[in-house]
Amino acid sequence: MSTLRPTDLAREHGISTQAVRNYERHGFIPLAERTSSGYRIYTEVHAAALRAYLSLVLAYGYATGGQVMTALHRDDLGEALTLIDRGHSQLLRDRDTLDAVRTAVRHLTAENVAAPAPAPDTGTRTVGELAHQLGVTPATLRNWESAGILTPGRDRATGYRVFHADDIRDAELAHLLRRGGYLLEHIAAVVQQIRTAGGTEALAASLDAWQHKLTAQGLAMLHAATHLSAYLKHLGSENQTDPL
Structure with missing residues (x-):
């Protein structure tokens, strides 16, 4: 899998690299692996997670968006879907x-x-x-x-x-x-x-x-669903199961 730098993820969304690191620290995107010198190594899984998180924020707000992502990273799909249903x-x-x-x-x-x-x-x-x-x-x-x-x-x-x-x-x-x-x-x-x-x-x-x-919020929810579905497929391929 190709690797990405923090700047690659940040540039796509017009945010700072510090924001990307903050999202990682809060559990909104998966933890990155590190090089021997300590630099973060991101992948398409992280890019998909960031797209999903930021689209969830637009649709449901910061609190719910963060809760959905942390639920997914606890392997609690049911809780994530419940939050979306609410x-x-x-x-x-x-x-x-x-x-x-x-x-x-x-x-x-x-x-x-x-x-x-x-x-x-x-x-x-x-x-x-x-x-x-x-x-x-x-x-x-x-x-x-x-x-x-x-x-x-x-x-x-x-x-x-x-x-x-x-x-x-x-x-x-x-x-x-x-x-x-x-x-x-x-x-x-x-x-x-x-x-x-x-x-x-x-x-x-x-x-x-x-x-x-x-x-606009309803359309944002549809947009978020697309990115979330894509991220779930990445998680499913990592676990060699289909979460859907």
Whole structure:
């Protein structure tokens, strides 16, 4: 198998050789063999691993991309695929959330009412149940409430927070925007726009931008799948088995 230098791997992706070494140290690409003088020797297996890792980062983020690669290098294909499945599931949830908000915006524009169309009635949630559904902590939901994003009711008997269908929709929207890097103050303003029917054109434009981002992420996932499949074939040839 032909050998490659760190600069060969780095040049392909426009990154530094130090970044390549860091990825090796963190387990995102396999460990390189060394020459007698201590220089790293990379191969096409390392090049394929780096392509897979960087494409996973674009599709799923740094944390998940790294976790997928380290799972593969622990010979835990099941865990790697589970992480990828979760990413696809989250993308689907994001699409569903956008659809729900678009429906609310259309309703606000057409009817010019002061409140959005209620989300489908999926029952109420406690703070713990909603936090589990979104994959956040209860403290996060309380922070969103303090910022004016969420306005849950209270159970008369216990005084505990109760999240109804509209609250759940607002929480899903907040979760989506938070992952997009929006500040809590901005998210609160967007949610308030939905509640009061103000600024729906600006909100619609924001949702269009999010749609483009989700489309780009979906395409990135397809691209990552191609590179990951190629890397799995390299691993399979090394182990003389077909991991697929």
